[in-house]
Amino acid sequence: MVGDAPPVDRMTNSRTPVLLIAALLAPALIGLVVFRLYPIALAAGDSFFNVLRGQRVFVGFDNYIALLTDSIFWNSLWVTLWFNLLINPIQIALALGLALLYVQQFKGVTFYRILFLIPIGVSLPTAVIIWRIMLSQDGLVNGVLGIAGVPAQPWLTAQSLALYSIIAIATWKGISYWMIFIIGGLQNISPEIYDAAKVDGVKPWQQLFYITIPLLRPTLLFVLVADVSINFLLFAPIFMLTQGGPADSTNVLMYEAYKSGFIFGDMGRAMAIIVVVVAILLVIVGLQFRLLSGKGAR
């Protein structure tokens, strides 16, 4: 038996179809370079220039240095971090909860499953428009609250509420999508482990925290990294609902960069902000990999 193995290895080695692998990977790699790396390089390059009176001027790190003393930027950074600190744990916890419900067998489960897949089929702008109507002063949400005797709330126009309304809308739209990945992860956990736990008399909460979540770690890592990236770059609901207001309470870095570049024509500052966002994101994702996959292996 042992003697049989090497020839197989040798055969694959000598016949490794390098060209075929390259050809198969090429579309993805070209896409990655053209649509991901090239724009980042372009942004990084543009962040070292300003346009003054129609002339493109090299300014070195001036755009970054200007950000250091720019209170609008710092406020925007703070809003972005606070937004992400809230939305990511909320989305992942809810997605996990939904996934756990999804894999249960009970009467009417099909209806429940369809219900929670609907948000995936709705495009983000459509969802945002529907929510804007529902959250308006005379909208459905305030109507329902009115029946319960709660006065109408300015969901999207009050400094104290707007950011949380956006978190709610983005969460409604996002969790079903992440739920699907977690369901995949749940189905990878061998049922025998649960059977063994049952024999040992493990309580349901112990089962969740000591078996399900640890075994879901790779899936959760992926969901966490992807979710954080998407939420850091979230733009459409803010653009469509609040334009960063009221009083800058929803002015995330992506919106500030958009405004700088496309409304004020100040591409240098816009690109410097984008590079900062990408850098922060890289650091956060790096930390997540270290914390979750490094130790999780053993």
Add this chain to the structure above:
Amino acid sequence: MMKTAKIAIVAGLVAGMLAGTALAQDKSLNMIVIEGGDTTAMQAVVNAYEAANPGVTINLQPYPFAQFFQVAELRLRSGDAGIDLVYVDAPLLASYASRGFLSPIDAAIDTSSLVTSALEAGKYEGAQYALPINNSAQVLFYNKALFEAAGITAPDGLTAGETATQAEVDELAETKRWTWEQVADAARKLTVQEGGRTTTYGFSVEQFGELYQLQPFGESLGTDVIGPDGYTAKGYLDSEAWTKAATFWSDLYNAWGVSPRSLGYGEGAQLFGNGQLAMFAAGTWNIPILSETDVDFGVAPYPYFEGGKVLTPTGSWYVGVNAASANQAEAMDFAAYLTTNAEGTRIWFDSLQQLPTYKPLLDEISTDASFDAFPQNVFRLGVYDSLNTAKARPVTAAYGQLQDAFRTAFVDIANGVPVADALASAVQKFESAAARVAP
């Protein structure tokens, strides 16, 4: 030999001329415009121009209002030669001209027939960069039935069934103009609430939080929105005058609750047309829309603050020639036809019904009997204001930044952010963004 040479020369000349005409016949120009009525009017002018100038075609590229500024900015910035003619909003002219997006207007074009103030607003650092297509005027529309139902006297104004000469309109504008205090007082009496919901609003502006509409608020109290350098807002937008104006604005929404928040484009006209809004400070361009509704309305002059100076919004759209265009001469020729030609300006006015900047048309409005009756006589109010009270928007290469900071502040104030905080934040935002484009 001589003969052949001569033939060759003649043939060459003929060929050259033929090539010349062929080239002229091939001219096809592109113009970016705002979708809707503006495009319809522009197409009418284009049709007449093409009929008079065979061999030139002009293609309109319409964009929705909400996207127009971004599209124009991006395409001009990238030096897109696919645009020859540009529809330019008056206050953006400095920003475009300072970055070399527009060609200076051909000095051979005779502009003496245009209103001087409108022509001036098309200049940057002394050079003409765009020609005015039309002007704009704001008035106070009021719903006569709602005033009667509430038992209050409506403002003096022009109404259906009555005629008014230019002299009568001038007197109305000079002596019977309402103050904002009168508007607020009436608005509180006209606002109707049922079960916690407002069913009739007393007053609203058309352009929620926009500088164009609100600039006279603070400026009529004595302080310009920004300093003469175009980049300073401290001491201007946060001055006592502007604090008073912004407090009035805040009270409309928060203390008195007489105005609807966050009106989108066109929603004010809809409310007024449905009879749910008693007074509407808006552009004269709403007259065709409102005339089609059942509402019996009057048109009064744009109000001012008691003790302040009468100032009214003005300025509208200009036409410029893209510096990157390969068809400079042809584009200039169409721009001249659109703005300084009797035929071109008439077609535009007949189609869009906007206050002209072409003097012969203004004279006609003042003197021709066809403008005696309502609503045509409202144009006479526009003539009075454009000659006496119109105050142009500030000239600054950072106009986009100013407009954004201003809008943000006034939308926030309407939503309950304290006036002082919102104005201080607007000053800081404008100045830091403007400093980056200041020379």
